Amino acid sequence: MAAVTFRDETATGRELDAFSVAGLPATMTVRELIRLRVREEVARHNARPARRFNGLVRPDDAETELNGYRLREARPIDWERQADIAERAFLSNGFFVLVGDRQAEDLDEIVDLGGDPDLVFIRLVPLVGG
16 A cells, blocks of 8 residues: 655745645556545544635635635535545646656546655646736
């Protein structure tokens, strides 16, 4: 069984957050890894719902804050909805994923988890007035 570390970084390489998940198969697609990551972070939030959500993509009715999102009220979040939003964000370049030293380019790309890799997620922020 393999393990993977999901790491959020800024475009300049500064680490923002990281967590690991073990017990994974030897290979998974980028889509499966994104959905796994979202399911894990939403499960952590839902265990103790708060008004702040630190996750890959913005939940419905939330406002963007520095390195997270503010919910109007503390509430559970639907991980499947968040995962669907994350897939669309990946396809529209809302964030990109580095697997080792290369950028993942397709949701159906197979990732070898044999070396317990780090997956680096870098969110892209739209330029104001651009």
